[in-house]
Every structure is written in structure tokens, then in C-alpha cells.
Amino acid sequence: MRFAKQGWVRWALIFGAWTLLGLFICSQEFVLRARLRRPIQIGELLAVGFGLCYLWALATPLIFWLIDRFKIERENWLRHSLVHVLASLLLSVSIKVFHDFLLFTFVYSPSPEKPFSIAASVQGFYPIFDYWVLIYWVILLVTHATEFYQRYQEGELKATQLESRLAQAQLQALKTQVNPHFLFNTLHAISTLMYRDVRAANRMLTQLGDLLRLSLETAGAQEVSLRQELEFLDRYIEIQRARFPDRLTVHFEIHPETLDALVPNFILQPLVENAIRHGIAPRSTVGRVEVSARLSNGLLELQIRDTGRGFPTDRLGRLSEGVGLSNTRARLRHLYGAAHRFELRNVPTGGAEVLIVIPFRPAEEFVEEDLAVSEAEFAAADSSEEADAQKDLAIAKPAIREGVL
Incomplete structure (x- = not known):
């Protein structure tokens, strides 16, 4: 039950982080449109900011799996770093294309002059690709730092117990x-x-x-x-x-x-x-x-x-x-x-x-x-220590009954 609760807390924190980023993107988009005197539609604004961030939130388990599967260690840092470079680019482009597809399908007014185009979506990704690739690497670095800190704490605990x-x-x-x-x-x-x-x-x-x-x-x-x-x-x-x-x-x-x-x-x-x-x-x-x-x-x-x-x-x-x-x-x-x-x-x-x-x-x-x-x-x-304790107890019980111990 405790581990299930910790899992819910973890995902709630992830959801909250992407929500905050969505609010930041919406506020940026709002300020930009206000300066350019472009019409501001709240629904479209929310779909642009939160839609993109929540797609990344859905992709976060995949990112965690990639980080766990291709951990950057001393002996494989170059090969696994290249894997993460490729993964960050592919994931960023895929999410951007899918997000544009959803916007053109459900949010933007249909227009024969401006239909949805994968090529146009990919081309529109170039100016902001470093932003989303950077977010992927921030997730990777935070995950590695958290895991390193946990290992450090476990090592300190074991050292203290041994001492x-x-x-x-x-x-x-x-x-x-x-x-x-x-x-x-x-x-x-x-x-x-x-x-x-x-x-x-x-x-x-x-x-x-x-x-x-x-x-x-x-x-x-x-x-x-x-x-x-x-x-x-x-x-x-x-x-x-x-x-x-x-x-x-x-x-x-x-x-x-x-x-x-x-x-x-x-x-x-x-x-x-x-x-x-x-x-x-x-x-x-x-x-x-x-x-x-x-x-x-x-x-x-x-x-x-x-x-x-x-x-x-x-x-x-x-x-x-x-x-x-x-x-x-x-x-x-x-x-x-x-x-x-x-x-x-x-x-x-x-x-x-x-x-x-x-x-x-x-x-x-x-x-x-x-x-x-x-x-x-x-x-x-x-469990092995508990098994050893049970074994020792089983050996000691007959001696205790006979008054030896």
C-alpha cells in the first residue's frame, strides 16, 4: 500500500510539473498575441499550451523507460548518450507533429488553403526544437541525479549499519x-x-x-x-x-x-x-x-x-x-x-x-x-535475513525446551 501511494505521489508531481509548464507556455502565447494585436481565443490558447505539455506527460513513462534501459554509465556513456540524442529528437518531432494534427483536426477551423501537413509541422519544429530537446535532457539529468542521490543515501545507510x-x-x-x-x-x-x-x-x-x-x-x-x-x-x-x-x-x-x-x-x-x-x-x-x-x-x-x-x-x-x-x-x-x-x-x-x-x-x-x-x-x-532468523529459531527451540539454552 505504501509503494502504491508513493507511485501516485510521483505521478501527481509529474502531472503538476507539466501543468506548470503548460501555464507558462499559455502565458507566453497570450503576451505574444497581445503584442501582435492578434485575436486571443482562450480555447485555442489552452489547447496550444496544455495540449503539448500533456502529450509530453503521456510520453514521460517512455522517457523513463529509455533512461532506465540506456543508463549513462562510465563504460557506455558515449553510446548511450547518442541513443538519447536520437530519442530526444525523434520524440520531440513526433509529439510536435501529433500535436499539430490534433490542433488542425479539433481546434483550428478547417481551411482548404491551410490543410495539415507533416512537412509543414516538421518545418515549424526547427525554431523551437532546442527547447523541447532540452526538456528531454533535463528529465534525463534530474532522473540520473535522483537515482545517484538514492544510491548515495543507501550507501551511507549501509555504511552506518556496518559501522x-x-x-x-x-x-x-x-x-x-x-x-x-x-x-x-x-x-x-x-x-x-x-x-x-x-x-x-x-x-x-x-x-x-x-x-x-x-x-x-x-x-x-x-x-x-x-x-x-x-x-x-x-x-x-x-x-x-x-x-x-x-x-x-x-x-x-x-x-x-x-x-x-x-x-x-x-x-x-x-x-x-x-x-x-x-x-x-x-x-x-x-x-x-x-x-x-x-x-x-x-x-x-x-x-x-x-x-x-x-x-x-x-x-x-x-x-x-x-x-x-x-x-x-x-x-x-x-x-x-x-x-x-x-x-x-x-x-x-x-x-x-x-x-x-x-x-x-x-x-x-x-x-x-x-x-x-x-x-x-x-x-x-x-527476506533472506528473515529466513535465516526463522531457521535459527527453529534450531534453538528444541534446545530451549530441553533446558540447554
Whole structure:
């Protein structure tokens, strides 16, 4: 239905363009006859102007067919240009002759002294042949320009989609690199605790199960609300508290207006893990980790601070080469480009601090954009992609029923 509507709109525009040209020709003919003091007959005037233009309007589909059949490309421009030169001349002469025939048959008063003559009609075409040939070439150039612009837009859209898919694939690869890193570290901590406190190790396994469940719930999302990210972080901290029951304290300072802000999924845990490993674990005294979130001038500021020894000053510039920090930096760069800050610094009173500054976006805005993108991608998907999706779904259904997936 949409394509049919677009077709009607296209032909309405074509009809309107020829009508405007007909009005222009009628006005010219009117002014010319008025200056020459020749009798002005409205019916004849309209037949001369609109009759010729509407004959061209009827011939427009043929012109479009010729343009499509003999497209002027780099490899055939000379041969197809000659075809269009010939077509423009033949079409212009044919329409002029047929128009004169209609005028002499239905409009002009019959006169034996001035009968209709093809030769006379062709001869009368010479003074104006460049006008109508030019119109043919204007149609050709406009059609080619429109098609070129559509190709350009399609190319831009495909490039944007490919770039978006590549970015998503890179982000997903970064996430899958961090998740095993976190999991192996946690399992190692549990195995170490097993020799000292079996019950505590068992509690850690239960908490790890809850943590993995939360991770699976948001596995496909690159961004989640800060509320969800803090829920995940809280489960992780409970596991670490079992490792350091008397040495670890964690303080949260979260402004309420930031809870619905979008943040990269799984962004805080690696930073808190580093703070505990390098700032708390080496100490024999009580250590403190602070996690804060606030809004400032439309930006979301996330801060993780510990009371440990701080970053080694001679290695401060190379600290982001590790798995956790390098992945964090790469994900922020992919998601926000230059519109983010990621800083590592030492606190003057002692300890290390990590600062992340990203644009503030509420979770509701993300849901609306995600739905719009999904609808656009679904509308742009061709039949082969839909067939592949149906095939994948058919393969996955038995596994889902058996509880494998």
C-alpha cells in the first residue's frame, strides 16, 4: 500500500510539473498575441499550451523507460548518450507533429488553403526544437541525479549499519574478555577460602550463582541503568566481604537522580576489583572503598576510590594496559567517542582514584531509541535475513525446551 501511494505521489508531481509548464507556455502565447494585436481565443490558447505539455506527460513513462534501459554509465556513456540524442529528437518531432494534427483536426477551423501537413509541422519544429530537446535532457539529468542521490543515501545507510554492527561486535568481544577474567578471579578466591572456611566458601558459591544470574539477565545489553549496575556490584562486594571480613569496608554515595542513568554494562566491577586487589588485599589493616555517582552539568560522574597505597607514580601512564582497565577504556571509547573522560590518579591523602565521566542519558530514552532502531532494522531486513532468523529459531527451540539454552 505504501509503494502504491508513493507511485501516485510521483505521478501527481509529474502531472503538476507539466501543468506548470503548460501555464507558462499559455502565458507566453497570450503576451505574444497581445503584442501582435492578434485575436486571443482562450480555447485555442489552452489547447496550444496544455495540449503539448500533456502529450509530453503521456510520453514521460517512455522517457523513463529509455533512461532506465540506456543508463549513462562510465563504460557506455558515449553510446548511450547518442541513443538519447536520437530519442530526444525523434520524440520531440513526433509529439510536435501529433500535436499539430490534433490542433488542425479539433481546434483550428478547417481551411482548404491551410490543410495539415507533416512537412509543414516538421518545418515549424526547427525554431523551437532546442527547447523541447532540452526538456528531454533535463528529465534525463534530474532522473540520473535522483537515482545517484538514492544510491548515495543507501550507501551511507549501509555504511552506518556496518559501522554500528562492527562497534557492537567489538564491544561484545570486550565484554566476553572481561567476564571470564572476573569469573576466574572469583573462583580462585573461592578455592583459596575453601581451605580456611568451608561455610564461607559455600556462601560465596551461592552468591556467585546470584551474580551470574544477574549477568545473564543483561548479557545482550551494552548499557544498563546505574541501578542495575549497582545491584550487580553489591553482589560482587558481598563475595569480597567473605574474603576480607575484617579488612574491607565499602561506602556508597549515590545521588538518587543518577539511578536511572545509563552506564556501560559491567563497568564498575573490574574497577572495584582492582581497588580491592591492589588497595585492600596487600594491607593488614582495615581498608575502605568508596563508590560515588553524581550529576554535573549534564554529565554523569562515577568515582571509585580506595585507601590503599595508590598507583605507582612511575607506572601511572602504563596502568591501563591490564585486562580490566584496557577493556574499560576501549568500551568507553567505542560507546562515547570523545564525549567521555577516564582518569587514573592518586589521592593526596592516600589511595587511588578512578574517575569516569560520560553523558547523562536516562534509561527511558534508551528504551525509546532501541525500539526505533529495532523497527528500522526490521523494516530494512530482506527476506533472506528473515529466513535465516526463522531457521535459527527453529534450531534453538528444541534446545530451549530441553533446558540447554
